[in-house]
Amino acid sequence: MSPYYNSLLENNKKWVAEKLDQDPEFFAKLANGQKPPLLWIGCADSRVPANEIIGALPGEVFVHRNIANMVIHTDMNMLSVLDYAVSILDVQHVIVCGHYGCGGVHAAMDEKHYGLVDNWVHHIKDVYRFNKTELDGIKDHNARFRRFVEINVIEGVQDLAKTATIHSAWQNKKTPTLHGWVYDVANGLVKELITLKNE
Numbered sequence: 001m002s003p004y005y006n007s008l009l010e011n012n013k014k015w016v017a018e019k020l021d022q023d024p025e026f027f028a029k030l031a032n033g034q035k036p037p038l039l040w041i042g043c044a045d046s047r048v049p050a051n052e053i054i055g056a057l058p059g060e061v062f063v064h065r066n067i068a069n070m071v072i073h074t075d076m077n078m079l080s081v082l083d084y085a086v087s088i089l090d091v092q093h094v095i096v097c098g099h100y101g102c103g104g105v106h107a108a109m110d111e112k113h114y115g116l117v118d119n120w121v122h123h124i125k126d127v128y129r130f131n132k133t134e135l136d137g138i139k140d141h142n143a144r145f146r147r148f149v150e151i152n153v154i155e156g157v158q159d160l161a162k163t164a165t166i167h168s169a170w171q172n173k174k175t176p177t178l179h180g181w182v183y184d185v186a187n188g189l190v191k192e193l194i195t196l197k198n199e
């Protein structure tokens, strides 16, 4: 095997040793089950690792990632993750996190073809169409791209609020609160875009 591949297994052993050094019960506690306070719906992009950018440990974040952090009403994968997180794990917060420089969002702005992912990007093109007046009004390409990333997150949070899972949760309890974030890969900082609460 390649040195790179072998290093992954070596890194795993080192990581286990470090964790046990800090807390000998670290894995024993996790083996008892999970009660994460947060569901993260983010992009598959390698530069946006959910746990790392918010300083969360194993056991703290239930994670769903797809290209361009899309919330799509027919996506059984996303809907199942959402329902399990909200109805069974009782997460207190759901964060939809997009990021500037998102390749999936950018692909929805151009006419190039990328293969199978074109089907997925089609959903993002719908988001553009729904917000065409605002987006077409931004002449600078990069500014328009950044705003499109933000709008895609805001639409995602609003779509989450319309799911049967969130509807029934909000009939029975105050939680979860829904948040829309955008992460800047160029400086590591998060900006809040929208918060929807059951009030």
Ligand code: CO
Pocket (backbone or CB within 6 Å): 043, 044, 045, 067, 068, 069, 099, 101, 102, 103, 104, 105
């Ligand atoms: Co992305």
